[in-house]
Amino acid sequence: MTRDLTIAEVRLTPILVADPPLLNTQGVHQPYTPRLIVEVVTADGITGLGETYGDTKYLELARPLADRLIGRRVTDVNSLFTLDLAVDESRVEDAVDVGGLRGVQTADKLRLSVLSAVEVACLDAQGKALGLPVHALLGGKVRDAVEYSAYLFYRWAAHPEGVRAEADDWGAALDPAGVVAQARRFKELYGFASFKLKGGVFPPDEEIAAVRALAEAFPGHPLRLDPNGAWSVATSLKVAKELADVLEYLEDPALGTPAMAEVSAGTDVPLATNMCVTTFAEIKEAFARDAVQVVLSDHHYWGGLRNTQHLAALCATFGVGISMHSNTHLGISLAAMTHVASTVPGLRHACDSHYPWQSEDVLTERLACRGGRIAVSDAPGLGVELDREKLAALHRRWAEDDGTLRDRDDAAAMRVAEPGWVTPAVPRW
Template structure:
């Protein structure tokens, strides 16, 4: 069997777009991967094409050999966009490998530890504040709207939800996006009173609407510095949080935040490669390690999880893309013993389900692990081309 073609597809969504990689073979098998390309990460497609050209005509089945070679070829620019491109290629190759053997990817690594994974509703309220009309749902404007959404999450059977940081001004909620350079006075990353008020009001409303048994997570992203994260942690302790999530590049600074936080700390979604995870583990910087499979790649993700287990740390996948990403994350959660919970986006473009040939199965707040060959989640190519993004 030989690789005959590599193609990237980009699909419009209400919040950006979905990106897929298709690797075709002369045996008729097609491997699919999902990757994240937007804003400053748009060159990933070009990197995939540059790396993928050398694979045309080669056997796709010795995946680890190919992955090792791709890693070594990008060693002078470790991590970052090069690794994300390599990860996409690797994911598609594992899909081919599984399909060639008629087995799910997790079966290639010893079979699943579990066949269902508890999930939490991610970006809960965040997307409805940002683009409710485009998503075809009621927009969020006030804490009362948040309480109503919390009741919806509970009614739909989810056991956990994760929201983000909102500003509260004049009774109205808006998203806090300063860490991404999207609002005035962003450079200092200070935690202002109207933001802390919004965070507290949001979590109070979610707790009231969803009830005392709902697992609450707050993702504060990259919006503040250590002082701000510590103030947030102390302010939200009253809501019995599952975790406070943030992203920091310095292991010692994150360890300091954790030492002063009365709630568990989750982090590391932006870290790529086990060598970069290690100092955070060694300094005891996190209670939970967030691992992005689409950025690290499958093999590296498994190695990070194994290293985390040696430090008695449970993992949770960073997963906010399409259903193929969810399938890949579910294989990861099924395989590793040290899993906490899985992220998933429920609010999304009305046509997201049309992009895939397999339905994601949720039951009692869990996602059922796919057992079809490969990732068990093929892209509907005709639908992807129908909703193609202007890329």
């Protein structure tokens, strides 16, 4: 039977997802994070799913784009990236992205973050129409499961009093003992074999102690530390020297390619980034200066799954490692990450994922992580199914919000706990 793969409808559903009080150098995660669920529906009723950031600036691009997709075919993915999407430059002016600490925000990254969700939805629909998994559309998997790393955070037991939030039972983690206890629970629940600590929260000596405690508790396990550019070059080199024997890599210790190049020149500890190399234009300087040894891709702002493969090929050409960055996301994004990761031959570092921290999802069944790995689905498309009741409930939360949570700002909740809090300038130390 010949399928009609013309796009007949595009549904955009903004939602607010519960997020625990995880700390980073800019503050504490808001109690709810905006995400956008994209559904591309073909003329014969096949629905493809995508997911991306849901802040207002992304919705402002997604809505006119949705209208322009009607009548196109879900197989015409290349042409998506030729569409001229107008961005209000005042929305991205000056810009270090507050919500995800994803490096300098640009109009092009905004466009790609929206187009990536549409690309994934189109690939999902294609796979369902052809009876093929997305990884087959990307050239085929080279591994049957993708390894993920435990993503550890300093955190409060709860959000500040007076802030509406969903409770959890993880408790506080504000010192080395709390970090180790969190890691033990992650290992018990999911079998993770590597651990990444989000740093830049406390003075470096305290975070060095936490990594040392992890190394003692989990000997031989790969460890990473990510202060999101919160340190000076001198501090970065000090930490690298003190943790050289236990770190798999140090992620974005200093902000920007010039500073990272200085750090790289002074240490043998590999440096990873999801902040100074977030676009193809940033690759030349970073690679030429040997500023980074591992790039952490993110299909959302790199422009989708095939661009992720392109990035991986460039990294392989220049002898730079590749893995994956993660921000707060749900199962659609995790399924997309897993499919594309399964196709990258040189993926030698476990990928990041916030997913274990997310108590809510829009899928009928959560993706299972066993032995620190997620199995690559061979079902058609992404291999996931939307739960419309869950989607509707999370959209109601968004619709009923007064607008204060529709744009992620990790400093906002911090100001409730500490009136007068100002997002720290970098380097902090």
